[in-house]
Amino acid sequence: MLVNGIWTADWHPVQAKDEKGGFVRQTSSFRNWITSDGGAGPTGEDGFAAEAGRYHLYVALICPWASRTLIARKIKGLEKVVSVSVVEPALTEQGWRFGDDPGAGRDAVNGATYLHEIYTRADPRFTGRATVPVLWDRKLGTIVNNESADIVRMFNAGFGELADETVDLCPAELAEEIDALNARIYPSLNNGVYRAGFATTQEAYEEAFAEVFAMLDELERRLADGCAFLLGDRFTEADIRLFVTLVRFDSAYYGLFKCNLRRIADYPSLSAYLARVFALPGVRETVSIDHIKRGYYSIKALNPTGIVPVGPDLPGLAPAACTARSP
Numbered sequence: 001m002l003v004n005g006i007w008t009a010d011w012h013p014v015q016a017k018d019e020k021g022g023f024v025r026q027t028s029s030f031r032n033w034i035t036s037d038g039g040a041g042p043t044g045e046d047g048f049a050a051e052a053g054r055y056h057l058y059v060a061l062i063c064p065w066a067s068r069t070l071i072a073r074k075i076k077g078l079e080k081v082v083s084v085s086v087v088e089p090a091l092t093e094q095g096w097r098f099g100d101d102p103g104a105g106r107d108a109v110n111g112a113t114y115l116h117e118i119y120t121r122a123d124p125r126f127t128g129r130a131t132v133p134v135l136w137d138r139k140l141g142t143i144v145n146n147e148s149a150d151i152v153r154m155f156n157a158g159f160g161e162l163a164d165e166t167v168d169l170c171p172a173e174l175a176e177e178i179d180a181l182n183a184r185i186y187p188s189l190n191n192g193v194y195r196a197g198f199a200t201t202q203e204a205y206e207e208a209f210a211e212v213f214a215m216l217d218e219l220e221r222r223l224a225d226g227c228a229f230l231l232g233d234r235f236t237e238a239d240i241r242l243f244v245t246l247v248r249f250d251s252a253y254y255g256l257f258k259c260n261l262r263r264i265a266d267y268p269s270l271s272a273y274l275a276r277v278f279a280l281p282g283v284r285e286t287v288s289i290d291h292i293k294r295g296y297y298s299i300k301a302l303n304p305t306g307i308v309p310v311g312p313d314l315p316g317l318a319p320a321a322c323t324a325r326s327p
Contacts, residue, residue: 002116005124010093013301014198021201022208028147029128034135036160048137048144050159052081055144056109057151058118058134060087060096061288062295064190064244065148066133071240072155074282077164082155087115087132089288089295095130103288109138118143149182152237169237177231181238188215190245197257197302205258213261216270223269228276235280243277246270247287250312252296256303265312289314 001009016024033041038049057073059066073082087096088104096115098107112118116130122143135144135151145151156169170178188211195208219242222230230238245253246264253259264270278284297308 001129003127005120005126007094013299017200020204022195022199022204030143030146032144034154034158050162052162054139055082056136057082057084058132060132061291062089063132067244067286068148068240069133069151070286071283072152075167076155078155081162089291090298103291174231178236178238193253193257193259196259212259220267220269223273246274248292251289251293256296
């Protein structure tokens, strides 16, 4: 991690622990917002106005938080407005690295080798972990935001006519329900798989494990009513947040993170839902099962040999070359 702008220790998945030995995720450090008029938005400072070509998104295809932002960017039609750099899938001793791995690329904006260099460009005294996604401002030479939930909402509502305004991922009439659903799914499932995988005590692991499968069982029942998406027939931000966890579950969380009671393939309604979201225009291009498997299984603390499993097959999710990168 970085301490006062200096890389001081090899990358490690466990950021912090609670009193039970449970995994605690680092809080995002940059919380400015892009708005149509350059106003401050819900948090942060003003001065970040929506402009084509001004902003750049740094992502890892293995990361569900980064993938949220890629899906929102695609669905909102922002590919020509916000450019993207994809890091290599394997985590190095200095964290995320840019390179020539298939599906990844060099950093054409700042010329960085490692993502942590982007953080110190924004704040030479930065202390913390260099995480994805990162939304970068070319004009001011700084990080706008590194919180995926914020970036999804910026892409949805912050770019005005530069985006596809016929699509609304968080419509006002559903906003309260979306927020309530997100608040329940995030700790038990989105972050719950990490709490299980990175637990340092049996107690913490079993607590997280139980919450993961209680939520999956609940979601299976919810989707068994025949509705296409979580809130009926309308695809929303809540679906993006659930999809990015489900699409990684059987390939990474089931084995590597010890979430092995059931696979998503064992849930008929969740499996059908996963395939349905995957088939939406633009979503397939944001998913690389190859990056997902190679990235997660590169975590030496969990898989010291670095061997990547060949399976599993994911019915209905045929692999596709990721085309998320743009200049």
